[in-house]
Amino acid sequence: MASREQFSSKTGFIMAAAGSAIGLGNIWGFPTQTASNGGAAFVVVYFILAYCMAYPALMAELVIGRHSKSNIVTALKGISGDRGAPWFGVLVGIYGVVVASLILSFYAIVAGWMLSYLSESVFNIVGITQYNAWFTEFSFSRNFVFLAVFMALTMFVISRGVTAGIERWSTRLMPLLFILLVALIIYVLTQKGASEGLKVYLLPDFNQLSPKLILDAMGQAFFSLSLGVGTMLIYGSYLSEKENLPKLGAIVTFTDSGIAFVAGLLIIPAIFVAQEHGTTIFTETGSLIAGPDLIFQVLPTLFESMGSVGVFVAFAFFLLMSIAALTSSISMLEVPVSLTTEETSMKRPMATLIIGSAIFVISIIILLNFGALFGLVIDFTTVYSQPVLGILLCVFVGWIWHRNHVLKAIKSGMNDVENSFFWKIWPMYVRFICPLLILANFVQSLRG
Ligand code: PFF
Numbered sequence: 415m416a417s418r419e420q421f422s423s424k425t426g427f428i429m430a431a432a433g434s435a436i437g438l439g440n441i442w443g444f445p446t447q448t449a450s451n452g453g454a455a456f457v458v459v460y461f462i463l464a465y466c467m468a469y470p471a472l473m474a475e476l477v478i479g480r481h482s483k484s485n486i487v488t489a490l491k492g493i494s495g496d497r498g499a500p501w502f503g504v505l506v507g508i509y510g511v512v513v514a515s516l517i518l519s520f521y522a523i524v525a526g527w528m529l530s531y532l533s534e535s536v537f538n539i540v541g542i543t544q545y546n547a548w549f550t551e552f553s554f555s556r557n558f559v560f561l562a563v564f565m566a567l568t569m570f571v572i573s574r575g576v577t578a579g580i581e582r583w584s585t586r587l588m589p590l591l592f593i594l595l596v597a598l599i600i601y602v603l604t605q606k607g608a609s610e611g612l613k614v615y616l617l618p619d620f621n622q623l624s625p626k627l628i629l630d631a632m633g634q635a636f637f638s639l640s641l642g643v644g645t646m647l648i649y650g651s652y653l654s655e656k657e658n659l660p661k662l663g664a665i666v667t668f669t670d671s672g673i674a675f676v677a678g679l680l681i682i683p684a685i686f687v688a689q690e691h692g693t694t695i696f697t698e699t700g701s702l703i704a705g706p707d708l709i710f711q712v713l714p715t716l717f718e719s720m721g722s723v724g725v726f727v728a729f730a731f732f733l734l735m736s737i738a739a740l741t742s743s744i745s746m747l748e749v750p751v752s753l754t755t756e757e758t759s760m761k762r763p764m765a766t767l768i769i770g771s772a773i774f775v776i777s778i779i780i781l782l783n784f785g786a787l788f789g790l791v792i793d794f795t796t797v798y799s800q801p802v803l804g805i806l807l808c809v810f811v812g813w814i815w816h817r818n819h820v821l822k823a824i825k826s827g828m829n830d831v832e833n834s835f836f837w838k839i840w841p842m843y844v845r846f847i848c849p850l851l852i853l854a855n856f857v858q859s860l861r862g
Pocket of ligand 1: 434435436437438439440514517637638639640641643645742743745746
């Protein structure tokens with residue numbers, strides 16, 4: 415058997431894992447959730463939950479992955495030998511693979527919209543404007559074309575493998591994402607109206623603290639760290655035994671929540687700058703416009719009103735969104751592809767082609783039944799399945815896998831782990847606190 419690929423360096427892993435975590439959820443989801451949930455009060459709760467709940471769950475995935483050196487199905491089957499039944503591990507693993515694939519099927523549609531707005535800005539820069547309506551209006555042809563382009567990009571990266579694909583492209587794109595984000599923030603903060611937005615974003619209104627806010631923050635933290643579906647597990651499986659897992663997990667959590675916070679410094683002030691330019695930014699019920707209308711209406715109107723510089727700002731913004739989406743989507747596709755290459759004799763390029771095409775077909779079915787399926791798939795995957803899988807993965811590490819085996823798996827790369835603060839707290843967290851917190855979130859979302 416050919417030797418298994420690994421990330422060539424610590425930085426390679428951090429870029430790839432942060433690339434998976436940092437996506438549309440950070441740049442779009444986090445700022446808008448913050449704005450509609452009491453500003454800084456939400457930020458504070460989010461940060462507490464990101465470190466106290468999402469980080470321990472991320473560690474569970476990384477530890478299982480690095481120990482098992484395999485995809486989620488084989489990994490869970492392996493560790494369920496300790497105190498469970500292998501078939502249960504296989505079942506949970508397959509559930510994770512299905513959910514990761516379905517997340518990709520809707521995420522790629524949204525990412526396609528980013529690419530179409532990006533293309534519009536390029537056409538505008540070179541002075542071609544007669545296709546603007548096609549680029550920006552909802553139509554099957556537009557959705558289909560950009561979905562296809564986005565899936566092709568995702569498949570290209572994954573077909574190249576771990577170092578030449580995932581690691582190389584994450585390492586190239588993530589610094590660019592950061593530069594674009596900072597440049598856009600500097601520009602937007604110099605515009606009239608921005609300080610109003612900063613106030614909404616940064617001044618906490620603790621009156622808005624509610625169970626709903628806490629649960630929203632938890633769901634956001636979970637989606638943002640790509641948890642539950644085996645993406646972090648498979649990235650962890652490409653890590654060398656030399657690496658200190660608790661430290662790397664902390665860096666990824668910190669980078670993810672840091673970028674989410676920084677993205678808020680762009681999006682919320684930009685909304686208020688748009689208001690300054692005459693755009694309506696509140697819905698009829700008085701809350702800030704947060705859904706697709708924000709990205710595809712409020713902000714484009716703002717860019718248009720900025721005069722000649724606007725097309726470049728639009729270009730930078732949609733490039734930022736496209737990059738964020740791509741480094742996340744590759745991690746989703748890696749989940750089913752790694753399972754196929756490891757469990758069958760199929761080579762990576764062929765597995766990528768077949769699985770990528772199958773997911774593409776699912777996306778087309780969603781597009782053809784948009785009203786009925788789009789929201790349904792999002793709810794099934796992110797609202798229901800990610801929390802359920804999160805609980806199950808914590809149960810695997812906390813209850814099924816033998817504690818001594820867990821310790822041994824973490825010890826590699828961190829010799830003194832037994833005496834660390836991490837080992838005093840974390841096992842209890844994955845056993846009790848994480849599953850219970852996630853369960854509370856889940857029950858609440860079922861009720862809501
Ligand atoms: N973390 C990504 C985001 O914030 O946009 C979304 C995501 C990526 C979810 C990978 C799930 C996943 F497996």
